[in-house]
Amino acid sequence: MQKVTSREFNQDPTGVKRIAKLSPVQITERGRVSHVLLSIEKYQEITGGAENIVDMLSMPELQDYEFQKLDAKGIKPMDFN
Numbered sequence: 001m002q003k004v005t006s007r008e009f010n011q012d013p014t015g016v017k018r019i020a021k022l023s024p025v026q027i028t029e030r031g032r033v034s035h036v037l038l039s040i041e042k043y044q045e046i047t048g049g050a051e052n053i054v055d056m057l058s059m060p061e062l063q064d065y066e067f068q069k070l071d072a073k074g075i076k077p078m079d080f081n
Helices: 006-009 014-021 041-049 051-058
Strands: 003-005 025-029 034-039
Touching: 003 006, 003 014, 006 014, 006 025, 014 025, 014 034
Parallel strands: 003 025
Antiparallel strands: 025 034
């Protein structure tokens, strides 16, 4: 993984983006990594192709799951039958 300073990124964003197509690039500020730049293909690989945070949290694998309803206090009543 390449590392560039914020200043280097600001001076040549196109060059840094070119590098990011090959592998993620860490961008540092005052010697500490503050951002990571990566290609959209790598981002989609990491996120599973989700478009946004809502897609990532939607849990489509549970779409057919039947959830039990709770009462107003959030406590499920006991069934003694």
